[in-house]
Every structure is written in C-alpha cells, then in structure tokens.
Amino acid sequence: MKNTISALLLSPGLLLGATAAFADSAPTTSAPGNGIPEDSRAWMEDMNNADALAWAKAETDRSTAVLQADPRYPTLLAEATAIAESKDRVPVVSFRGEAVYNFWQDGDHVQGLWRTTTLDSFRKEKPDWQTVLDVDALAKAEGVKWVFKGTDCDEETRRHCVVHLSNGGEDAVTLREFDMKTRAFVPGGFSLPRGKQTVAWADTETLLVAREWGPGTMSNAGYPLVIKSLKRGQPLEQAKEVFHGQPTDMSVGATTLRDAQGHQATLIIRNLSFFEAETYLLADGQPKRLALPLKVQVQGLHDGQLIVEVKQDWDAGGTAVSQGSVVAVDLAAATADPDHLHPVVVYAPTAREGLTGVDFTKHHLLLSLTENVKGRLYVADRNADGTWRRALLQLPDNADVTITGADRDHDRAFVTVASFLEPLTLSLVDTNTGKVEKLKSSPPRFDASKAVVEQREAVSSDGTRVPYFVVRPRDVPFDGSTPTLLYAYGGFEVPMLPHYLGTAGKLWLERGGAYVLANIRGGGEFGPAWHEAGLKTKRQTIYDDFVAVARDLIATKLTSTRRLGIEGGSNGGLLMGVQFTQHPELWRAVVIQVPLLDMLRFPVIGAGASWIGEYGDPAIPEERAFLAHISPYHNLKAGVTYPEPLFVTSAKDDRVNPGHARKMAAKMKEMGLPFLYYENTEGGHAASANLKETARRQALEFTYLLRKLKD
Template sequence: MASSRRGLLLAFLLASFPTVSIAAPPPTDPYIWLEQISSPESLKWVETENTRSLAVLETDPRYAGLYADAVKIAEATDRIPMPGQIGDQITNFWQDAGHVHGIWRTTTPASYATATPQWRTLLDLDALSTAEKTGWVWKGADCEPVGERLCLLNLSNGGEDATSLREFDLGSGAMVQGGFALPTSKQNVTWENADSLLVARDWGPGTMTTSSYPFVVKRLRRGQPLEQAAEIFRGKPSDVSASPNSFVDGQGHRLTVIERGVTFFESELFVVDGQKTAKLDLPTKFRLQGFAANQLLLRIDQDWKGLKAGSLVGYRIAGGKVAEQQLVFAPGPRQSIDEVATTRDHVLAVIYDNVRGQAWSFAPGTSGWTAKRIPLPDNASIGIVSTDRLSEDAYLNVQSFTVPTTLWLADAAQATAREIKAMPPRYNAAGLVTEQFEATSKDGTRIPYFIVHRADIKYDGSTPTLLNAYGGFQVSETPVYQATRGKLWLEKGGAYVLANIRGGGEFGPAWHEAGLKTKRQVVYDDFAAVAEDLIKRRITSPRRLGIYGGSNGGLLMGVEMTQRPDLWHAVAIQIPLLDMLRYEQLSAGSSWVGEYGSMSVPAERAFWEKTSPYQALRRDGKYPEPFIWTTTKDDRVGPVQARKFAARMKEYGLPYLYWENTEGGHAAGANLKQAARAVALEMTYFTRKLMDPTEPPSTPVK
C-alpha cells in the first residue's frame, strides 16, 4: 500500500521469527503446538506432510512439463526490465537463471529506450548472499529525494517482512563505509534529509505493537549509533503501526509527516517540525498518495467537509495546520482511484471505470486542478511503474488477460504516451475470448466478473474452470496478463474467471465497507453467486469447477469449501487465514481487526464462531480434497493456520494435500524457481482434479 498500511498488506507488508503471543487456547484445540513455528515438533510435522503430498504431485507425469514451462516463463530473459527513475538514471532489479537472488543495475534513459540496454551492475545479491551466508531477498531501494544519490537498500532474510537496511552510494556503486546501517526489524524509515533519517523500528522491549509493528519514531543522524537516536513520536501499543514519510515536490517544497495507524483503515497524521509534531485536522480514513504543488495528496475513504469518500484531495499545510483543501478528482459510482504518483508539475492517477483502467494527468491552477486523459488501450489494466519529481516522464504498464504487458512512456505535461517495450506472448491466446458478466448475489447486488475461455467451448458444463477472487482490504482485482496460468491452463482448454466481489476496492470505499466484520457473509455470498451463474450459463459444472486464493483470499477459499462444498471439485488454499477465533494472537493478526472484527466483541465473535473455516470443519463433511500451501518464513499471516486446518482434516479422516515452502515470506517463494514450483504444483493439482476424464483417487490420509 502506498502508505505504511499498504506495505503491511498488499503487493496483506527480526532476523528470526518473532515470538508468537499465545493466549489460552480453546480446550477443544489439540493443535496449538503447531503455532510454535520453528519448533522441532512442528518442523517434523511439516516434513512429513510435504513428503506425503509431494509424492503425489511431483510424481504425476505432467508435473515435470508444467514445472519446466513455469520456470522458462519466470526466467525468460526477454521480459521487460521494469524501470525505476532515480535522478538521471534508470535502475532495475533483475532475476534469471544466472542471478537467482538477483542484481540491481543501472543504465541511462537513452540506453534504456533501445532494444538492448547497456546495464551496469550496482549490487550482485547472489554474491552478497554467498559472502554473508544469508539468503537475501530484495525488498527495494529508498533513495534520498533531493540528491538522488544515496539509497537505503531493504534486504530480507528469506522473504520475511522484516528487513535489514544498508546505505548505498549510486555514484560510487558501493555500500557507504560507516553509513546508515539498520539491523533486521519490521521497520518504516524515511529520509528527512541527506544526513538524517526518521526511523520506526524495534527499539527494544515495549516498542512494538501487538500487531508486531513499530509505534515509536526516532530521529537518527549520520554517525549516531541507534541507541543515541532521539525520540520524536510515540503511538500506542494497541495501534497497528507508526510510519514516517518525508516528501519533496518538483519545486523543492518539503513536508515531513508521521502516520499513526490506529487501525488498519483509520489513521492520524502529524506534521513534523524539528522536535515537535502537530496533529492535522484530516479524515481518519485515508491513503497517503504523495506531495505535489505544495499539497499533500490523500485519497479520502470517508465523506469529509463536503467531499465524497473515494476522492483524491490536495491539502496545503502551513504553520502545523491544514491551510487549504482542494478537490483533485471525485470518482463516479462505478469508478475508483487505484494508483497515484507525482511528476515535476503534475499528478498521475490510474482510475478504474467498471474495472477497466484509465490514466489521467492532473495539473494545479489558480482555480483548482484540471484533468486530461492519457490515451491508452481500453479494456485493460494500467499500472504506474515509475515517476521522478524533476521530470514529466512517467512509465506506465498496460496489460489484459490475453494481451502481454507493454510499457509506455508518458509525458504528464502533454498527456501523451507511446509504447516503448512489449513482452512477447507466453502462451497461445488464439481463439480465446474475454467476457464480462454479472451475477446476482443473495441480497440482489449485481457482482461483475470476467471470464476468459475458448470461443468454441460447448455450453454443456464440461469446461474445466478456475475461479479466483480476493474480497478484502479494499484491494481491486483487475484484468492482468497471467503468463504462467495462461500457458499451464488456458492453452490446455481451461477457462479462467476473476470475480469482483465486495470487500475489494473496485467501486470505492462503499464496496469495501459492505463486507466488513459481521457483514462479511456478503463477500462469501457474492463468490458463491458467481459460481452459480457460471453453472447456470452451463459454462462449467461443479465437477469441473475449481477455486483458488491467497492470504485473505485463502480465508475466502476456506469459507467457500466449508459453506458450499457442493459448488466445486477442487480448492487451492494459499498462505491463508483459517482460524479466525485466534487470528488476533497469531503473527500480525491483530492489525486486521478493522477488517475482520475482534473476538473480544461478542457479536463479532459469534459471527466467526459459525464462519471460521477451522472451526466449521465437520467429520462427516463432503468436501473436495483441497491443496493447502503456505511458507514457513511468512511473518505476516504465518504458516500456523494452514497447518492446523490440515491437521484437523487429518484427524477427521478427510482427504487433503499440504505443502509448506521453507522460504518465501508472504508469497510463493524467495526466488523465481520457488515461485514456479508453487504454480506447477498447484496446476498439477487442478489438472488432476478438473481436466482428467476420470479423477485419480484421493490421497490416503495416514
């Protein structure tokens, strides 16, 4: 998320695992011991489960081919090297077969525009990992915005959210000797100036929230040891987190703020002036979007002083107060603001209209902001790849379900764009069509969904179909090019469906808030309604319908499997939440009370007592055999809920497959091969379940 809360989620963001705080377990839970993430007993259980499940999936005669195709796509050297603008340089982080951990490299804008840019390596992460005997995973670089020379590199051990920070000099191409170096922690850091950082991190006992994120911000000056950093802000242990942000616009105006995340969706914003901080009069529901024309840009997610929820608003801050409020853009009822970035004199925004992307450029003026639409292909997803505060150049990507990603160079001042790079097709999309339909949910709400399928399918319910959704945290699901699933599924005759259910952000804050806390059943009803609509149209049938989702989407899968097992024949549950009666005590769970509610509130607990998948499993349940997978080093959701769900299925004698990757964080893997393996295992599972004329018998539970 553009703010710290987006980083905690989204793209849901300690050298070893954090200690799990365990409240008194329910007396009926015999698997509390699996919550000890790295105990010998837990890891032995994982090893046993992995051995059993991999013996099924990796010995399937199709697995080797699926894995080879997935690796080939993941490591293809003709991918678009996505650019990062830093001063007069273009940087890129790159992984392939020869660079497993990856290299950070740079070139000139002119060279980048050619078909074969001449790259200079800045950092070889494979060499660093070997030298330090650590499996470093790249988490990005944060560069000082004025000089654009000094950068803080964020490095993660195995993919955890916790990172180590090291200062790097772009000019010399080396780590800064004696420079800033922050040891591993979940931390939020910003450049106050070239010689001063504002840092929120683990400062010792009592400085991390119950969600395992920092709430104390200190100023660390160059040359100071951490213990001498001066505290300037302190939130509360019950908060989600505190995050400093320092902005510089194209004219050199500066603004430094601290966002106190009270809940996942509610925050307070404080302006920093030396050792003082002052709370700003702003809505509590917002997303920080940037700084332009001396205005702090917020997407407000509630009605505020005459402006509608979902609007992009500019605030001029002076004297520690909000001096002026200006509307930049107010979306219509079927629109939402997805991304915002700033150039020298303009603001770029990606706006979705009925889940179709548009790019707009906004210019400040004496009478407010004016807008121009940037011409780009219709019926596509659009993303902002990179901008720079001293340039009007912006790189945008455009893609759809069947059209590979293209990179466009936009001029924000002129509101023009031209395609400069295109990724070759990764699968044969000839004969495929994309359609958008609507299903009617239980309460009458119309739920849009996309489907990609062969034009010549028979409408007799025989098409193997995968249905995916997320349905939470105001995250929008849009039509993106899924190269690997296209090759491993669509090319083989399968259909793919993306459902835009409530809980997401496709139609603004109201679409999200419709499914919060005890209202969440509508999210699950929406998903089931899409399945029923597919079956009613005879596109597919329960025997040929599979579903998958991860994180909050993994919770969605668990609920759908236990509530509506009649609708699907295969369920892939990825890095999931599943034990909602204890999620607040596990990993970063307490940060999501704003989304799911708290077990300390009787009505919210009552809802999850009947809905939580772990508790909803029944011995006599007629469930499809699920494929449950997670990662050991996920320090956000954690692996324990997936473990316990599988263990309970085993206790009940219910068929299941379980796999736990030992690296990867809150993702499929820590490198390209690991990610390819996860996809290949999942697609082997779906192929066995949905494409085979006669399904193989379920794996014996021992």
C-alpha cells in the first residue's frame, strides 16, 4: 500500500546570494509574506492566465519550428512513434480474482482501453482481451480528453471500483463508481466532481473521501485536510466528518487494507510533511494513533500483520529497528493497545541495499530491492515462532526487477525484468516453488549488439563514491568525441535503476551516442540514508555528486564539454537548472523537463508547499539563504556564457507548475540569452497525455541533442 498523497506528489557567500536574488524581483500588487519574495513575473505562475498561455504558445511555436525544420526530425518522430505505439509491447498486467487486467494504449486507442482476460488466455500469443472501459469512446461521447488515472476497488466484493479520470493529465481527478460485472458506470453511484482527492472503501456502501469540503479544508500545498464518510447515493454536503488535520499539515488520506485471510484494517495517514506522518487505526469509527515513528510507510496487511517500512532508527520496547527495515506489527495487538507496539523485523538492509517495493501473495511477502543498484527479489515467510525468513528468487542480474501484480488468492506474481540492452520480459513467479515461467518479451527496439554497459564510480567533493552506469558503443575512441547524455534525478528517495533504453537506444545509441545514468545522493539507491544526505541545506552534495560524474566522464575521455549534454525532469529539472547556472562551462546541451526553478517562491507555486521537507523553507533564514544560493531562477547572471537549454513543460501540470519554466525562460529572453521552449497544452506532470504526445516530445528532445552534441 502506498501513501496515496505521497504517490501523487511523485515520477529536487550566502548573504550576498540572498541579496542578489531579491535584486531581480520587482514589486507586485501584494506581498506573499513568510519569506516569500515578490516577483514581477508572478503572473506567469497562473496556469490559465491568458497572457502566460499566449507567451508560452509563441515560444513553443518558435522553438518547434526550429527543431522540426531539422532534416532528422521526421525520421526521429517516426521511429519514436513506432516504438511508443507498437502493438507487440509487453502489457503491464495485474491480478484481480481469477482475471488479468491491463490498461493499454496504441495508435488506435490513443486515450486507452482498460481490458481483461484470463491467465490461460494471456499465456497465448494473442490473448482474447475483453474491453472493460473504452476511454477513447468515453472522451468522444463527453467531449473531454479523459486520461485514465487508475482505480480504487472494493476488495470485499470485488465488484465495484472508483475510476479516476483526469482532464488532460492533471493531478486533479473526477471520480465515478464503476460496476465490474456490467462493465458500466453505476447509475446513481458514487460520483465526485473534479479535485485533488483520494478515496478508500470503508465497506461496500461507504467511501472515506479526502477532498476539498469548503474553506479551511485544504492545505497550503493544495491537498485535503478533512476526511468524511460518504454513503452511496448521499450528496457530498451530507457526508460525516471522520478526521480533520491541522492547518500546518501537508495532507490527510485514508486506506483500507485486506489480506487473504480476511483481516481488514482502515488507516488514516496524517501527513505532517512529505516524509513525516502520523498513522491512525480506525476502530469503531474512532481514529486511534499507532505508536509508529513519523518516518514510516505502511505497505499492507498480511496474515493479520501490518507490514511497515521504517525509514528511521526505532527503539520499540527494546526491539532495535534500523533505518530502511521492514517490520511486522500484529494487527490485533495494535488494535487492543495502539500505544505499545512490538514489531518483528522482516528485513534489515545492508549499507549497499535499498528497498524498492513490497507486495503480497496468499501466503508470502515479496520484497524487491537493489543491491549496489542491481535488482533483487526475495520471498519472505513467517516461522512458527513469529520470526521471518527470506529466500532469493533466481532472476537475471544487472537488471531492474519489478513486481507488476501479485495474486492474493494464490501464491503467484507477475514480475518484469529489464536492463539497458535487454528488452522487458514478463514472467509469472510461483512463490511456493520459486519457479519462474516466462510469459512475454518485447522484441528489441534497437541494435544492441554494438553496445556495452559499464558500472563505474566517481568520487564526490566529500570523498563519497557515487556509482553510475555508462551505456556506450563498444568501439568508442576515448578521445572525448563521443556525444554523451547524462541523466539523473537525485531526490525524494527515488532510485534510478537500469531500464531498457528502447527509444533512447534507437534515437541516440544507434546514432553513436552514449547514455549515462548517475545514482547521485538524494535518491533511494542505498536506502533512506542516501536520500537524507542531500536534504535541505545539505543539498549541494547532490549537485556535487552530479558534477563528479561529469568530470569523471571527461577525465576518462569518454566525452568532453563540447559533446556532453544533461537531462532531468521534475526534481531532476531543478538539478538541471542548478547545473546550468553553477557550471555552464561543463555542458553543451541541457534538457530541463517539468522543472522547479524558483526556489524562493516554490512554496506558493502549485503543490510546492508539500516539498518543504525536501528543499527547506524560505521562512527560515538559514534555509532561505541556501535556497537563494542554489535557485536557478535567481542565479542567472548577465555576462555569463550559458549553453542554449531546452525547457519542456505542460500547461496542465498542476503539480510542478509551468510557471517555473515560463519565468526562467522569460528572464533569459529579457537578458538576451538563447533558449528553446516547449509547453505541451496537455499531459500534466508527464508533459504528455498519450503515446503520440510522448513520441513527439522525445523526437524534439533528441533532435535538440543531436544538433548540440553531434553536429
């Protein structure tokens, strides 16, 4: 079980610096306060401001005209589209009862099909898919470009689901109850208008709804603070309040957990910040706080045990739990005495491990993790004395291993394996025997026979060894002439793992480029400690790690500053902005995707207030001074030679507001600095709402990279 709000938010000379930052800010009509500076370009932060949209369209038209005029663009677009819409892709599937479900998009189904088949049928080369919901037909009928954002289903009867529909890909969704038996929306069923909201099934007739209920019910980050109980057929105004967070909270949300043995628990998560939360057990309609640490994530319920990922050291009644561990807490005991918990350690990581996922079959617990950034999958079981044992499943090495669907009615799970050069393979794993049955494999999308993968390490400014992967042509000359794209993220404990390059392989590697993935601090490659090493005012370590990798690539003569480009999105877009302003001499190309860039106003832009736990608070002088020091928007300087960047964003991004990219580009324009800009009219935080838009964005990006690094 994932914290649903946190899943949404996911995909990072001081006094003199602070003074310089304010020098660029002209007064606006009102001052935000709390250390937030005024800004003459604040109007561009309004996603729907007509002038801002017109500005973005003009810059997008100018930039796309340049890139699309390149003779390589049509071929790149055709290649990217063919890969994105290929019908021989491996479907991402999950179990629901005896059926297999998948959401599918291709050239004929742009918005997508939610579809189902049996496992026996799925084993065939051409399964007999049955349509559950045709999103293209729904969009056409209603005149809205609906984007399917998943479901919340009643696990008791398994008949009804709440479908999440987004207009154009934004995080805000419209919710509608769907009948899995009739394959139609339920007349008079649950229907919640658009909003940033989450739901959980309390029982077959009741939803626990976290959404906006009126003044004072949303946090500064734009997320719900109030949970109410809503009966089927009941109007929203008659819903009964169950939990009310505080104005200083980030969000609240509810989730109902069930295991194969019939145990059920409804939890309320009060998110104090992005990384800290209080956990409540709803018993007899009353929330009881569990004595869990603030930095935990309840992953699910298994055999009457709450399975909890613990992200800080915890001394629980004499049981020492180390940071990054997984523990089991008996549900019955926790219900009887929520103040005194007795966790049993299921898994404790080594210094070179990081947990990436937890899932459940009928009798087993599945733990996916990385060992030195290489995927591993373990099956865990309880011993008769309540302790736990685990066994490693034999899967390919040097790859990313992902559980896409575990069957809680049986002991089996769908598992995908992919590496940089090997296409994704889907297998069915028997968790009783360890048998791995290969079901599907995508055909190669590029010629990998001439490529090689290496895992290297760079030494950062404080002596820390930072791993990174290089995917390159086997016969590169090591004279600094290889066009190289360096990618990283570095935040929110999100690990960057090996993955099949697919489009990048076709559009970049086949044209002689090298691809580099850096496992810098801030991510989750080595657990919570690797992330916490770059929190708030320690964040420069993340940026130094990235520079260390770049300089190692140059020192080993794989590439040179003339041939080195960088790319990152969201928090990685902030990383790109910092590298752009701190080390403009190192890069020839910079792709800045859906970025944060104004680090002094970010708490009042979009969902920015939710990320104070990651970046720091401008209202705190020490943190404000550091943010001013790194803020790309405030550290552009006249007289400096910068590379020409490509900004990529979306007018529908209600998570990381397009105002960040708009303002940075507008400031560069006023300073006479060159840039390219692409703002998609749809797509949300993904910057593309369907496969066609994804292919176009990729073609534009690789056209830019080829022009800068290969020409």
